[in-house]
Amino acid sequence: MTSADNTQVEAKNRSLWGDVWSQFRTHKGAMLGMIVFAIILFGVTAGPFLWKTDPQYLDIRAKNTFPMVSCFFTGSQMAQCFTDPTSIKFFDPDAEVLERIKVSWAHPIGTDQLGRDLLAQLLQGGRVSLAVGMTAMLLSLVLGTVVGVVAGYFKRLDGPLMRATDLFLALPLLPLLLVIIMLFRDTLRNAFGPETGIFLLIVFIIGITSWMQTARIVRGDVLALKEREFILAANSIGTPSNRIITRHILPNILSPIMVSATLGVATAIITESALSFLGLGFPSDFPTWGRLLFDGTTFIQQSPARVIWPGLAISLTVLSVNFIGDGLRDALDPRIRGR
Amino acid sequence: MKLTHFVAASLSVALMSSSALAGSHLAQGRDGNVNIIYWQAVSILNPFLSGGTKDIDASNLILEPLARYDQDGNMIPWLATEIPTVENGGVAEDLTSITWNITPGIKWSDGTPLTAADVVFTAEYCMNEDGGCQQTTSFSDVESVVADDDLTVTVKFSKPKPFPYGPFVGGTSPIIQAAQFKDCVGAEAPNCTEQNFNPIGTGPFKVDEFRANDVVTMVANPNYRDPSKPAFASLTFKGGGDAASAARAVLETGEFDYAWNLQIDPTVLSDMAAAGNGTVISAFGTAVERLMVNMTNPSADLGEKRSTLEGGPHPFLSDPAVRRALSIAIDRDLLAEVGYGAAGTATCNVVPAPAIYASDANDECLVQNIELANQILDDAGWARGADGIREKDGVRLSILYQTSTNAVRQDTQALIKQWWAEIGVETELKNIDAAVFFGGDQSSPDTFQKFYADIEMYTNLFDGTDPEAYMNSWTCGEIPSPENNWLGSNMPRYCNAEYDALAAELSETAAIEDRARIVRQMNDMLMSEGAMIPLVHRGRVSAHANSLNGVILNTWDSETWNVADWTRGE
Amino acid sequence: MLNYTIRRLMFTIPTLLFISFVIFLILDMAPNDPTGNLPMTIPPEVREKIRISLGLDSPMYVRYLLWCKQFFINEPLNLIGEWFNVCIGACEDRLRVRSWATRSPVVDLIAERMPQTLWVVGMSYVVSIVIALPIGVISAYKQYSWFDQVGTFVSMVGFSIPTFFTGVMLIVIFSVWVPNDSIFWLPSIYDTTHQVTDWPSFWFQMRQMVMPVMVLALYNAAQLSRFMRASMLDNLSQDYVRTARAKGLKEKTVLLVHVLRNSMIPVVTVIALSVPQVFGGAIITEQIFRVNGLGQLLIIGIQGADIPLVQTLTFVFAVLIVLFNLVADILYGLLDPRIRYD
Helix, strand or coil: CCCHHHHHHHHCCCCHHHHHHHHHHHCHHHHHHHHHHHHHHHHHHHHHHHCCCCCCCCCHHHCCCECHHHHHHCHHHHHHHHHCHHHCEEEECCCCEEEECCECCCCCCCECCCCCEHHHHHHHHHHHHHHHHHHHHHHHHHHHHHHHHHHHHCHHHHHHHHHHHHHHHHCCHHHHHHHHHHHHHHHHHHHHCHHHHHHHHHHHHHHHHCCHHHHHHHHHHHHHHHCCHHHHHHHHCCCCHHHHHHHHHHHHCHHHHHHHHHHHHHHHHHHHHHHHHCCCCCCCCCCCHHHHHHHHHCCCCCCCHHHHHHHHHHHHHHHHHHHHHHHHHHHHCHHHHCC | CHHHHHHHHHHHHHHHHHHHHCCCCCCCCCCCEEEEEECCCCCCCCCCCCCCHHHHHHHCCCCCCCEEECCCCCEEECCECCCCCCCCCCECCCCCEEEEEECCCCECCCCCECCHHHHHHHHHHHHCHHHCCCCHHHHCCEEEEEEEECCEEEEEECCCCCCCCCCCECCCCCCCCHHHHCCCCHHHHHHCHHHHHCCCCCCCEEEEEEECCCEEEEEECCCCCCCCCCCCCEEEEEECCCHHHHHHHHHCCCCCCEECCCCCCHHHHHHHHCCCCEEEEEEEEEEEEEEEECCECCCHHHHHHCCCHHHCECCCCCCHHHHHHHHHCCCHHHHHHHHCHHHEEECCCCCCCCHHHCCCCCHHHHCCCHHHHHHHHHHCCCEECCCCCEEECCEECEEEEEEECCHHHHHHHHHHHHHHHHCCCEEEEEEECHHHHCCCCCCCCCCCCCCCCCEEEEEECCCCCCCHHHHHCCCHHHCCCHHHCCCCCCCCCCCCHHHHHHHHHHCCCCCHHHHHHHHHHHHHHHHHHCCEEEEEEEEEEEEEECCEECCCCCCCCCCCCCHHHCEECC | CHHHHHHHHHHHHHHHHHHHHHHHHHHHHCCCCCCCCCCCCCCHHHHHHHHHHCCCCCCHHHHHHHHHHHHHHHHHHHHHHHHHCCCCCCCCCCCCCECCCCCCEHHHHHHHHHHHHHHHHHHHHHHHHHHHHHHHHHHHHCCCCHHHHHHHHHHHHHHHCCHHHHHHHHHHHHHHHCCCCCCCCCCCCCCCCCCCCCHHHHHHHHHHHHHHHHHHHHHHHHHHHHHHHHHHHHHHCCHHHHHHHHCCCCHHHHHHHHHHHHHHHHHHHHHHHHHHHHHHCCHHHHHHHCCCCHHHHHHHHHHCCCHHHHHHHHHHHHHHHHHHHHHHHHHHHHHCCCCCCC
């Protein structure tokens, strides 16, 4: 506890959000997550302006270039490898010949099988993946929470809403996606252009096919919460339902929502890559992290770097969102905030 | 690893010498079990109820035709004594009938003899209207099939057939047993699960257990005509997964002996082969990966008339200069190298094989020439706009380029997009799930028949060695349109009276040299007009373990055609 | 509670009928086609004939009613007939729901695939629950300890790396790099015909299950442990925990009886939602290791537009979802007696 004097001085400027922020700042993990996330965000927004290689340009002569880190494995030639990468040869025990190891500063983390620069793809792909991941997660979160809270709180709506949830859970995903593409792809493409149109379609699809679990979890928690004393008390003094929900219910179900949010980002980023396989995602030469990871999996033995970088990018994003969520939850919990 | 190899090698040498000592007569089933992996699983073992390659290849281990094609595309007698021809009197002078003689003494795996009645029954089974037979093309124009005696069958055609080898030839048209299938004709055909899953055949193997869409286990047929074959006592035919892991199972982990259709990145495949467990084999048939050029206008504004002749010609692809420029801007050798490796060569023909049908009149496009392509477009009046994209009279050279979803195809798309950008053509790529793209569903806008795009890419081929039906694909009557429910195979909507006349002439010509000349002429006509832009002559790629001997990859027939000759060795 | 259960069960029937209709509608509208994967050498006219022979030319509602009749009347009758070895009505001619690709009864296909799906997918859920619950509980109890941090890290990475990648990675490590004769070598392809009869065959079964089970368990455990941890954290700071400690209850009792029970609601939801998924199979993992269970059956059916197969599988799946959500609702009531439905 701080001294009484300090509390007095600070009290003037204290607001709820100021409190939340100061609590949030003390959470080391959350701050770290915030910094990492900011770096990623900066990388994908400003990165393509700093690293000007076109992610779609095929430099076919430079295909399957290794990342510069492979220089660390060239032993005595390491220094030469970093200064003059094209000159390096190493002994290939299988073929029993000296082979040129393909590294180049023009492609610091390597290229794919058609010679597209991985760094540029990673930076460009991050924009889409982050945008899809965040928006789709928010959409599914809002949908799930609204359905869950309404179903849990208003007994009359519980039956219909939960049966609708059952319906959505039961729908066969792939045929549903094919139907959605058929019905909406060309319309959206004409209305918003190929990229925005497909972006909206993808976010919509991921959003409406992934809210059900959140809804069920939230509803379960609300059902239990509704019978607690403080809600009964609020009810008995005539607090209107919407106020009870926003003031008393929502803050208390924040934990599962935060977990859903974190998991939702990862799911959305991965799902996006799966969608492109049905011909429903972005055009095939449009990089995204999920797509890079999927394409790289085939080359896992040839150039592991192709799976490591996008895998790392996705994991770091999800981890940082997770820690931010943790910090936010702690900061918003008045019982912890006081401590 | 090295040591393991040595031990395995010496062991197998020991085994071989001991079996050699046992006697000169080689017994059936001496080599144990052989494992085959197909990355598409077998759904049914009745080739008449499924046209899928995986189902036909699996059923060919059990069922056999009267004659087959060998690896060079020559016809060889299989259950018949010889190939009927006009010379040996097997084919009537007027080309309306063909008579097959069945080799005496062939038995079904249940011990009963194969007779002409079985052959007749097979034809009745497939030609039944209600049966949903998927191989009716083999029986086209067949009027009747009659048994002259126990071992002779005559097929009568409703019109002269210059190429009468449709029925009972090749893996898609094998003989089934009349006694087993007698209650399964017509509408009953799909309900005979037991028969469809466990057909009795004359082939080297018979079914032990069938698990649909998963795995088939087979054992050697004790009544097989050659008592020393097959060398394997049992066979496992596993399905599912993807091509890369199938290749890995043969080439790297050594769990399987044979893997089918390994369409994966060539560098990955060759790296896997470097592990030393197996060999990648390839052979060329007639398959050509090509771009179809839409000669009609696919603009969405046309509504119902979209991509039909009534909708009018394409705004810019109807210009021959544009089609030629698009074609020569492509580096086909690079496409073949990057996407297909040893299993692809650059081609400028839609009929690249067999040799007598292959034309060499179109080889201009084999060499990429961006400069010339630019020149052609400049001369034709297509000038570059501010963004580098050419346009003329307000028409921009902007192409929507669609294909099915497949890693190699998407790589090809990306490469072609870049070359076209160099000649001032803008490309938007689109890929569609194969089941939708090739599905032909009336309500879907994304089918390859509807062709609501400017360019589309896929592979087509013809079975066996006769291209007549294939060449007919590009006659005016084959143009898909709403009137014929989009059924038709003339995707470019190419319509030329001269071409149709050649097609008619082909159907009446019998001499092989004349047929070849006409086919070459038709091919050249299609190529010079640029209705299609061929890219790569594609081969089949498969892999077998080094210990599996006798594999001969055959693109003219089923891949499992000579499984009876497969043996285990080192 | 009994009243509630009965009422819910009654309501289940129209719900399921409606769901089955919506599923059929979607499958019918989907643009994929049963002839889509046939070789190009089969001409369009023959394809059209194949479609007609499959009954695709009749109107949608006729096909739906036919499916209803086959599934709700013929299949149960057939099942009863097989169990009691009796023939009810025209048992020989009774039309069963048949898959278009294999022309065999769908119910038999499902039964054939049940063992491998339950072995692999079922086992992976058991493993993930066994791993995740303790991790979640300990992570919450010792929040921000090294155990919690490592647990968070592993589960988040585990969740964000998709199974298509982990599966291939495990195969490369344990089937390719590890020599064939090593004890650590694991088969990359699952043998569905393998029968467990003795210890060596049981050992083989275990070995071929290790990789697919681990891939799936890692993914599911990550999710489950996060929900467990979050829910525990919520409850650990509640007043009743302080009260329980104050009245001198053992820490173990406080944690495992009071807190755990109250934290189970989201976890029960996640588990209840995942039981139908066990039966739905794991599409990607089954493909990679060729387990060829229900997930692979479903995906093959979808790729081949095998409507009767996909419809039946999806409907069975829907029945399980509805039932297990009902089970979850009843469990809520048992876990927290304050929740009342009547």
